[in-house]
Amino acid sequence: MNKIKSGIYGLNSLLDGGINENSATVVIGCSGAGKTTLATQFIRRGLEMGQEGIFVSLDENKEQIIREAIQMGWKKIVDYIDEEKLVFIDASGHEFSAFIKKELPSFVADWKGANARISIDPLTPVMWSTTDRYEQRELIGFMLKETRKVGTVLATLEEHGMTGNLSGNETVIPMYLADCVIHLKTLHAQDDGLQRRLKIMKCRSSRHSKMEHDYSIVKGLGVVVNPDNSSLVHTKEKPGELQKMLEESKVHIPSRVYQRLSDVLGELREDDFSAIKLEVLMQEIIAEYSDD
Numbered sequence: 001m002n003k004i005k006s007g008i009y010g011l012n013s014l015l016d017g018g019i020n021e022n023s024a025t026v027v028i029g030c031s032g033a034g035k036t037t038l039a040t041q042f043i044r045r046g047l048e049m050g051q052e053g054i055f056v057s058l059d060e061n062k063e064q065i066i067r068e069a070i071q072m073g074w075k076k077i078v079d080y081i082d083e084e085k086l087v088f089i090d091a092s093g094h095e096f097s098a099f100i101k102k103e104l105p106s107f108v109a110d111w112k113g114a115n116a117r118i119s120i121d122p123l124t125p126v127m128w129s130t131t132d133r134y135e136q137r138e139l140i141g142f143m144l145k146e147t148r149k150v151g152t153v154l155a156t157l158e159e160h161g162m163t164g165n166l167s168g169n170e171t172v173i174p175m176y177l178a179d180c181v182i183h184l185k186t187l188h189a190q191d192d193g194l195q196r197r198l199k200i201m202k203c204r205s206s207r208h209s210k211m212e213h214d215y216s217i218v219k220g221l222g223v224v225v226n227p228d229n230s231s232l233v234h235t236k237e238k239p240g241e242l243q244k245m246l247e248e249s250k251v252h253i254p255s256r257v258y259q260r261l262s263d264v265l266g267e268l269r270e271d272d273f274s275a276i277k278l279e280v281l282m283q284e285i286i287a288e289y290s291d292d
């Protein structure tokens with residue numbers, strides 16, 4: 001099983017080294033959980049390693065996704081689009097069964113074997129395009145099978161209502177068809193505000209973590225996961241410390257990453273680091289690029 005780096009700090013070790021190449025991963029979470037952010041990080045990581053990126057948006061339009069990526073500190077996204085290394089397929093407002101059965105196969109024929117990274121964000125409108133469970137399964141199964149011919153796929157899925165047991169019809173079928181399932185849970189702790197936890201529900205051929213892991217969404221870093229439950233902190237750490245650590249670790253990380261992080265340091269706040277210790281975060285950043 002060939003593993004590829006996810007681009008999400010803290011996640012690779014939980015997935016037994018990273019995301020399985022040519023597999024389909026489904027990321028499930030409620031609105032605001034960080035699904036689009038994570039899908040963008042996954043694409044960005046591939047682009048940085050010379051892989052092409054394909055962003056299939058079924059919900060937001062291309063401009064909105066680009067705007068949000070820039071706001072999260074990824075200014076270089078526009079260069080990749082200019083160079084046509086990052087391609088958007090804006091399927092929002094389409095009739096999905098026709099899109100999947102007709103447009104998708106011709107796209108796949110053009111890109112077959114490209115070893116690209118494909119994000120589908122979110123799969124939910126496809127589930128809603130029909131109430132027939134058999135047809136839902138056919139459509140999602142076909143979509144994942146076809147896109148996998150182009151490379152490694154990460155699809156997101158909206159979770160509605162109470163976050164938790166993943167038993168709803170709209171999550172069961174995609175979960176069954178995926179090679180890997182990641183759940184982004186949002187808990188509403190009484191005094192602590194939002195508490196975010198990531199759990200890997202399944203990952204084929206991998207000894208993956210079975211635990212829940214705190215995660216947060218930080219400008220310049222995106223979704224960051226605390227891989228070490230024993231170092232759960234919830235004490236606020238000083239962003240100034242990160243600056244110091246970044247300088248110390250400069251030689252161990254790519255210059256583009258150093259630049260991206262340096263650019264946002266001034267905007268970070270203590271509560272951005274309530275889910276992960278700064279030393280652990282820095283170790284994870286270095287580990288992400290150690291084989292590049």
Ligand SMILES: Nc1ncnc2c1ncn2[C@@H]1O[C@H](COP(=O)(O)OP(=O)(O)O)[C@@H](O)[C@H]1O
Nearest residue numbers: 030031032033034035036037071072217218219
């Ligand atoms: N500039 C930012 N800095 C830090 N966090 C942000 C920023 N912009 C958005 N967020 C966080 O990201 C969340 C939205 O992430 P997103 O990936 O769009 O979620 P989803 O796709 O699951 O709805 C927001 O709820 C907010 O907590």
Ligand SMILES: [Mg+2]
Nearest residue numbers: 035036037121
């Ligand atoms: Mg989204």
